[in-house]
Amino acid sequence: MNEIKLTTKASYLWQWGKLLSLTGAAQVLVQGSSLVGGILVIRLLPASEYALYTLANTLLGSMVVLADSGIGAGVMAQGGKVWQNPSQLGAVVATGLKLRLRLAVGSLVLALPLLAYLLLHHGASALMTTLIVLALIPAFFAALSDTLWEVAPKLHQRVKPLQKNQLAVSLGRLVLTALTLFTCPWTFVALLANGFPRLWGNKQLKALSGELLDLKQTPDPAVQKELLGMVKRILPYTLYYCVSGQITIWLLSFLGSTASIARIGALDRLSxxxxxxxxxxxxLISPRFARLSGDRSQLFRHFLRIQLGLLVVAFCTIAGVRMAATPILWVLGPEYTGLEGELTLNMTGNCLNWIAGSTYALYSSRGWAMKPLVSIPLSLLPIVAGTWFLEVGTLLGVITLNICIACVQVCVSITYSCFKIYQTPRQTDPAAF
Incomplete structure (x- = not known):
């Protein structure tokens, strides 16, 4: 009996090791090409232009988060219940696409005037501001549907086609960036080079999803009600996250210099x-966590293992960046030398935010949503305290503030996850991870 258990455990570990190594290798290629493309942007754009590029990308991220408002997590949660039924899964995805498009309009109305103001505030001409705003729109609409078209392949663990798609898009961005910025080193050109490959990639994702779900399905009112309920619970937190998620950029945009914006944007490239x-x-992880049956002991066991893995990876990443800080800054360019301490601290904040975001992805994949009246005050506390005691108009000040905020987010997310798992009843026949 013991031999059977050992064999089963060894087979399980071998399966996961093979899956992580293959997927990880593909992701190294994907993100490696993205890193090279990002360094090209840093090197080829003047510091003033790169500051504008950083502002535009920050607004793009906020627009995407606002247009999602929990829809992606809701589609994953609803899809996890019907992932083996193509018709029902198709209805879930169709409903998510419809709701996200509605929210996209409001996101554009709120974000684009703010972007125009910040660009003008930091020295962009009226013509350049207009071109940057227009160039941001294709990238925004490309980001609206990619995560939803990925739901079915992720639930069915069709990892290899997803990796091929991501690699093709990343290489496309790299090629377009290299071809255009050498001759046209402007922010709006870099944004277009970033957005068009993703539009092509989304068409491929839709074709891949068509093999796993029924594309002809129309939005389901029952699913829409569930998704809207989740959006209502998450929207206040989403609005808060649009500010807090990029608090370093926002504070420097209003209180700091254009040079500081360029520096924080360059350091963030290492993220x-x-x-x-x-x-x-x-x-690999959150879709499988979504598929688990509602057994308390099983959920808690897997949750603890995942958190331990997150901590180990974060510690190794921070240590590696600390040891290689000087050559990393040399690669970024002479305008960013002497920022070894800021680079290490910024990576610490990025890793803490990753742990908080991953924990959020876990509990939201189960359809759990924290009440904004609880989460937002807890999250506002470090922001208010930090802006009072730290010099948030400086690069070091905003990086330190980001670390404080991330620490609170990690504690809140883990505590809430444990609370929801504790509320889950025990079952006798839990599903496998």
């Missing part, structure tokens, strides 16, 4: 290392 782990997590 591509964390993006590798984040993509692995959302591709």
């Amino acid at each position: 591509v290392v964390v993006t590798v782990f984040s993509t692995l997590f959302t591709t």
